[in-house]
């Protein structure tokens with residue numbers, strides 16, 4: 165069964181139910197400013213093609229006739245979300261509401277583009293054994309065009325790889341690729357903490373520092389998205405120096421590798437992230453000091469985003485998000501330092517930094533491509549030709 169609303173109006177009804185359902189017809193008509201008769205006709209068509217169902221068990225009886233909500237058939241569609249890192253392929257299968265129903269990781273055997281494509285297709289086969297896959301989404305750190313063409317991905321040593329096209333050609337399944345932060349932000353927008361916010365920002369902490377922004381309901385993006393331009397935002401004139409010579413930039417203070425470098429140097433031995441978190445919680449002085457200065461820097465970055473972009477919400481995630489929990493007072497202090505006392509409090513929410521959340525983002529890129537019927541730019545040349553060009 166495919167996602168097939170008859171026209172734009174039917175598509176907007178289906179999308180509203182997908183993103184905010186289950187919804188009663190009266191509520192849907194109000195949200196979309198449609199005449200009840202029009203909505204009755206459209207919903208009958210969408211039920212007919214199997215895209216929407218009535219959910220009588222959720223019926224509300226206020227006065228008179230009960231109102232039977234409409235919902236999508238969430239488990240009628242499945243999407244594979246792949247997060248690529250320099251050493252692994254992480255994969256999550258989600259349903260139409262981006263709920264993860266299967267998750268697995270496999271080590272990357274080679275970073276050569278065709279070998280990676282091979283591994284992604286093997287993951288698709290493995291996922292499809294349990295659920296038919298409607299589309300594949302791939303998220304990775306790097307610059308990726310709307311067509312899923314990876315312009316550069318330094319951690320894989322890639323330049324100009326037509327990733328989505330190659331995966332699609334080899335798997336026979338529609339494929340999409342995006343910068344991982346773009347994918348994360350879109351997932352928050354459609355199914356996460358950003359639901360209901362037309363303007364919100366996302367900050368991720370991990371191997372790098374990421375920033376994404378939804379403005380007036382749309383992702384703010386250009387050809388430089390994915391370069392990681394917020395990474396060198398100055399945060400502390402007394403901070404450590406990054407590899408480009410900045411003192412106290414976001415990358416030198418907030419990334420997991422930078423924090424681990426500092427604590428390992430202080431203790432003169434290798435410390436991993438879980439141990440760093442425990443050391444801070446146990447009050448180990450060097451760890452506590454690093455957490456306090458990084459936490460304060462995070463607060464200043466949140467304040468900068470709030471001051472410049474005026475979002476109604478700042479979502480913080482990524483595998484280093486625990487920094488915020490172990491240095492909460494310092495984060496607050498950093499925000500207060502750079503926020504005008506007359507300004508409203510910054511609405512900050514923290515979300516899971518699990519690998520699964522990155523994969524879920526990639527699955528949402530697939531899901532959006534599928535339901536919005538985004539056409540990949542039709543290429544007269546095969547992915548292989550483009551790769552070799």
Ligand SMILES: [Zn+2]
Pocket residue numbers: 395396397406407408409410413414415416
């Ligand atoms: Zn820097």
